[in-house]
Amino acid sequence: MLTRSSFPSAAALLLMLPIALLSGCNDSNDKPTEEAVTPKPPVAKASAEVGVRPAHLISQMSDGPVKSKLQSCAGMRFYRSDFSIGHRGAAMQFPEHTRESYQAAIDSGAGVVECDVTFTADKELVCRHSQCDLHTTTNILAVPELAAKCSKPFTPYDAATGTPASAECCTSDISLEEFMSLKGKMDGANPKATTVNEYLAGTPSWRTELYSATGTLMTHAQSIEMFKAAGVKMTPELKAPSVAMPFDGMSQQDYADKLVAEYQAAGVSAENVYPQSFNLEDVKHWIASAPEFGKQAVYLDERDTTLPGFDPMNAASWQPTMAELKASGVQIIAPPLWMLVTVGGDGKIVPSTYATEARAAGLDIITWTLERSGHLSAGGGWYYQSIKDVTSNEGVVYELLDVLAKDIGVIGVFSDWPATVTYYANCNGL
Structure with a gap:
């Protein structure tokens, strides 16, 4: 567990030390006791790359x-x-x-x-931040046969009224097989988009598209x-x-x-x-x-x-x-x-x-x-x-x-x- 109580304090470790040492000692004839325990090898730590x-x-x-x-x-x-x-x-x-x-x-x-766990139309569990975020986190709007199943179709920006572009596509709109056919993209949408391609190109400027060519759901x-x-x-x-x-x-x-x-x-x-x-x-x-x-x-x-x-x-x-x-x-x-x-x-x-x-x-x-x-x-x-x-x-x-x-x-x-x-x-x- 991650809980703090999982880890003994330094003082507790010091108190435990003599007991640990004694438990590993043999009796006067120096023969192993039945209670002797073979120490476990230390678990190797997994290395990490932290970059710049x-x-x-x-x-x-x-x-x-x-x-x-x-x-x-x-x-x-x-x-x-x-x-x-x-x-x-x-x-x-x-x-x-x-x-x-x-x-x-x-x-x-x-x-x-x-x-993050949500479910598809056939009640299969999948990883998405929201049940209804496929329009901003995947390419679903660029796949006509799946875009047609979205809860709310793509609506372009209306300059006359200032109404932003919108859509709503949910995992519960499609089957697991259809979900797995999609590609993940950087989360974001362009509220002033007049086309689907413009709408999908809405990644915030402080993120990057460098690694978004593939996104395996x-x-x-x-x-x-x-x-x-x-x-x-x-x-x-x-x-x-x-x-x-x-x-x-x-x-x-x-x-x-x-x-x-x-x-x-x-x-x-x-x-x-x-x-x-x-x-x-x-x-x-x-x-x-x-x-x-x-x-x-x-x-x-x-x-x-x-x-x-x-x-x-x-x-x-x-x-x-x-x-x-x-x-x-x-x-x-x-x-x-x-x-x-x-x-x-x-x-x-x-x-x-x-x-x-x-x-x-x-x-x-x-x-x-x-x-x-x-x-x-x-x-x-x-x-x-x-x-x-x-x-x-x-x-x-x-x-x-x-x-x-x-x-x-x-x-x-x-x-x-x-x-x-x-x-x-x-x-x-x-």
Whole structure:
């Protein structure tokens, strides 16, 4: 597990040392005892390639101990870390939820990789961030026979009214076979497009098309086999359906059970799986129906959008409370970056009330999503909204990450470019 309790403290290790030494000693006649245990060979760590981006970000940081520490690690060898979680794979530069994106995340050191899970018309589980995002993440609109099946056809930009170009294509519109015939592309659409080709050419300028020539879509089961072969842990997110449930006889509970069943069928140990959902009832369902998976299910917290007046600095504005979540069986909570931090009186990034209350309640924390905001010189946008006044350069990525790791104690960070987090994790022994 990723939980902090899995790792003994330094003091505990020192207390254990004499016992460990004694247990390996023979009696006075120096003959092996029946209790003697052959030490297991150490597990080889999987190496990682972090590339040039971490050095670029570090160069932008303000001078200080955090920058100095990160600079000192420039020449070290890097390894895969569970602290580094591949969000949709490595979506900054590769088409999200494709084999190529997942491989890039693994190569850059993500110890945990995410498949967002939704379903097709024939109720097969596939990897997509949303049930209805095929029009921005695949080439479906360029395939006439499949575009004709979309929930909403392509409508061009109307200059007279200023109405943006639009479309809506869902996995539930097509069969698994049809889904697998598509190609993944960089997520994006051109709202002023007058043709399909113009609409598909909408990648944000701070991402890249360099690796988008191929984008191999994957089923959930295929992602499991890929991650299992690579030796990484898995964090599937059960996406909210965009269709009415039950769907063709499949209830929400059936859907949640199907996700877990595919790990069981593949022989994946529950300790290597972190199922996620924004729906608290899904998490509670896993806790009750599949406790071996439910004990490390992740509650993705978006109460800022569902609770009027939600304020991460005011515990009275949250329902349920952190203690109530813990009492219900939730062990891991996952809010967006901005909920966990604020700006202190000295102008430094500090933990929010939300963060301190979650830790006080005994909840572990994972957060999302680093490297998804483009250039940070203008405040960083949605993910940095609580610290926008001190977000003025790219180096703030590492200043934020340092507070998340050391002051809050998060156990993992989702990133669209996992190498950034991998570098930090290795440098700080996480």
